[in-house]
Amino acid sequence: IAVSLLTVCALPVALAAPVKDSDWPMPAKDYANTRFSRLNQITTGNVKQLQLAWTFSTGLATGHEAAPLVVGDTMYVVTPYPNYLYALDLKSGGRLKWTYKPEPARAAQGVACCDVVNRGAAYADGKIVFNALDNHTVAVDAETGKEIWKTKLGDINLGQTMTMAPLIVKDKVIVGNSGGEMGVRGWVTALNLKDGSKAWQAFSTGPDKDVLIGADFKPYYESDRGKDLGVKTWPPDKWQIGGGTVWGWISYDPTTNLIFYGTANPGPWNPDLRPGDNKWTSSVFARDADTGMAKWAVQYNPHDLHDYDGVNEHILVDLTIQGKPRKVMLHPDRNGFLYVLDRTTGEIISANPFVYTTSIQKVDLKTGHPIVAPGKEPHTGIRVNDICPAAPGGKDWQPSAFSPQTGLLYIPHNHLCMDVTSTEVGYIAGTPYVGMEVSMKKGPGDYGGVFSAWNPATGKEVWAIKEHYPAWSGALVTAGDVVFYGTMDRWFKAVDAKTGKELWKFQAGSGVIGQPITFQGPDGKQYIAVLSGVGGWAGAVVSGHLDTRIPYGALGFVNAMKDLPNDTTPGGMLYVFALPGNTP
Amino acid sequence: IAVSLLTVCALPVALAAPVKDSDWPMPAKDYANTRFSRLNQITTGNVKQLQLAWTFSTGLATGHEAAPLVVGDTMYVVTPYPNYLYALDLKSGGRLKWTYKPEPARAAQGVACCDVVNRGAAYADGKIVFNALDNHTVAVDAETGKEIWKTKLGDINLGQTMTMAPLIVKDKVIVGNSGGEMGVRGWVTALNLKDGSKAWQAFSTGPDKDVLIGADFKPYYESDRGKDLGVKTWPPDKWQIGGGTVWGWISYDPTTNLIFYGTANPGPWNPDLRPGDNKWTSSVFARDADTGMAKWAVQYNPHDLHDYDGVNEHILVDLTIQGKPRKVMLHPDRNGFLYVLDRTTGEIISANPFVYTTSIQKVDLKTGHPIVAPGKEPHTGIRVNDICPAAPGGKDWQPSAFSPQTGLLYIPHNHLCMDVTSTEVGYIAGTPYVGMEVSMKKGPGDYGGVFSAWNPATGKEVWAIKEHYPAWSGALVTAGDVVFYGTMDRWFKAVDAKTGKELWKFQAGSGVIGQPITFQGPDGKQYIAVLSGVGGWAGAVVSGHLDTRIPYGALGFVNAMKDLPNDTTPGGMLYVFALPGNTP
């Protein structure tokens, strides 16, 4: 099916319990992960008048990636380690209502791969639920700030951490782990919202019974079929320390009761140390939300060569393709290709590059597999240059937004290449298990990022804004046809959703890598909120005070970000903006 | 001379090199320490439209007390420890030009008494000069950020630190030390601006030759006359560890070439351990700026009982008193009395209480001495209750502003009382040397601070705004008749200079204890800038994460600030505000 035959008739998937327009109860706004808001007081016409309403400091100097939540009159902000949860009163300009402190183990900071970030909390049923870096999922009473339950899910001594935002589906909280760079075995776990007890757990590697693969499992592609592939596609026992963590985004389709999420890269990075497909790393799973049983899976990057985790967002949209309505999902993968998949079957309908790429020539729609470009395959002791995208991918964790009004996907992404040398490495529990010397650099043209609009109907980019650094923040799009995103050099920007024209920008205190949100305050006004505070993997050179003379710092990211300390300091701050004047 | 006979004809003292209205080259704006700006675009009429232009994060979670400086197109901000100096480009919304890092010894943090604050830098002759916490004064090229010189002046192993802002007078940089609570011997030192070499040093205690007292010394009061009083008014040798540090403000009168500054309390706090007047602690000195030789001195609080340092600002104003023009200075002392002194002689013209006070009945104008109220004298082993003002005084370091337009002094101050028990204490170098168990509380009416306007012509308060916490920020007053100050519960406020009416307020990210300034940008617009970031002695409960159940924490301040963690988080951020629209 040619991508150009898709017609522009895109609808985000309906929600089980529709989210109020005024609220923002989960980082992606809705189960479909659109980050689209129907609020339209702020428009392309008046956004230039946007001004700061109030601010709130977290007092932390590490990467602030979280989305604030809004439920009724209260905003909730979860910080990087030590993962404080703040409740702020929207009725009085953000006064502090209460603070909840999970007090995670200090040593968790030492095993987190990519700064000590947290991507946000989720609200349901009077509870705020989030993950602390030391592998505890906690539920806090949204009204009082009192802890309701706290469940330990992993072990920092094995290099495990948690940074992702839970997704709450009906009576279950779905969470995943981090630690792919430490030989951690990935999993996704459902906890009962009521008491935090474990409902089910699905590993990404190992025998089918651990992966929750049963009779219902119907993968679309030949190579994804077979028994215990999570064992057989690995050298003996290596699946036990093989990565495939689940630190990204989860979506949910209430009509089929399926959740969708990607798994991270296999460990170690050096592919010579793990012959085979390394299932189910760098894959996407569709699972029954109640039982966790897999419905289908696709391995985006079998035997991943370049740290191309599959954890990026899957945005659920209903499209009309060749006159036929289809339930699809959009997935800008780390490998630089934008996948449109049939979310009922796992069929890849199309996969087009959305960034500059040298490492993968194309995705073969018959097998579902990417074709690696000649000469871009790392082998032990050999230096391979100019692999693009670099390890953080065409796009890393930073989530896109989709507007059903424009039919466009708004993608914050990277423009990075890398030179690598694979090295030997042995596994020692709780220590880095990588086996690759990496040095990244900005892509051709000497810029590091792009913010672009993508038309899934044509498989083409509509407009693009070059950024000097990777566009490491989330995206937000509103019914006012305004798109918001932040840059690592301290700008928070509003652009026209149709044209990409810059409409407004604000110089924040630190680089902006948070997820912007919008909500309607108790006064009836539309507000925009975002956290600034540079860090994350890309910003570790600043938040971790790394030596810019050592290119291999932060797994090679420092070399591409040597100039970042000239442009930003660290420091966490919440900014809340509104138009001037009173209730509209 | 009755205070009520002063006529309202107040002029701030002229400057040697007049400061440009557009600049803000030293924390107090001018040598007279007025913190008054002739800029008048922002008025009582339009200040309510003030909005945020840009922000800049320091990434530090300790107390931010510094005043930003503005020289031409550049703003300079010095942070708390590790005392980074940032140069921000005013031509491009505060982009970072360069960062200078003095890299102070880490251990300095452990001996600083009251958080790891810094009160700002000073500009002269192409150089930015400031003090690092570990007793280094540094001069940095204002253009390039390169270090020009760095002079070591003290020893952290003896409990010495530096937190004050230098004053640059002609070719000399004048600085003083901190550490009164560690048995440090106070001094003020002049360095040559050119190369940082020592020009002169005057100790606060010890023999006349160390105190730079010579034939020229003409004190106004009888009790301040005599040889080597800095030795004789102490038990043997105790002057060597007797405090009298110089961590506050210095003023300069170019017409007489005199500098004025106060010395801190004597050590230890327990007065039974140091019988005598303890000269020259809690005093004010007038010294020749070139030689450092003392011209006169007044001891505000002989044998200080309550930690009433004398370091608060001396604001130089020319007043007409009984028809006679007089060169005076205004000094709101920690003991709660507002002194008007003749700055040519040291005569106390008047001294009236500007806060609620129980500890001192009045100041005897014949002797210059305060009369301590019966029963408010601490003695070893005895508990004395309800001493008001408490140890941080009627006013601590937070500097007032004086408007020659309104003739009023704007005083951010405290409303605190304390209960104390004196204890035995021995001196161990580099450790606390206090001998007092203190527990503070908010004053009558259960509020902790006041921001008030004082008329030196009548010796009376004109208006007062109660604040829940001590008003721990500096004050700023402009020719638009707007007064700015910050509160520890996150408000930055603009009030009418004549009436005290609140005109505008902004909810900052953290409590505001910085010194607000104003300047004219390269675009011709008037801006207001202030650092937020709670801390200092009053805010240590938040910035130091102190246990609120222990009243004696932070030398007893915690007990008065138990509720502060409910109202603010820490976190340093620079806010720059302007009116909407383009160049006026």
Ligand SMILES: O=C(O)c1cc(C(=O)O)c2c(n1)C(=O)C(=O)c1cc(C(=O)O)[nH]c1-2
């Ligand atoms: O494999 C993993 O478990 C894992 C975890 C994380 C994380 O939890 O933040 C990142 C990554 N991988 C990763 O590959 C990556 O690029 C990355 C970027 C960031 C970030 O927050 O900036 N985290 C992570």
Ligand SMILES: O=C(O)c1cc(C(=O)O)c2c(n1)C(=O)C(=O)c1cc(C(=O)O)[nH]c1-2
């Ligand atoms: O005696 C001294 O050397 C000394 C130093 C300092 C300082 O350097 O900050 C303070 C004090 N004393 C002091 O008494 C005091 O109230 C105080 C408050 C603060 C502050 O920044 O909040 N510093 C200091």
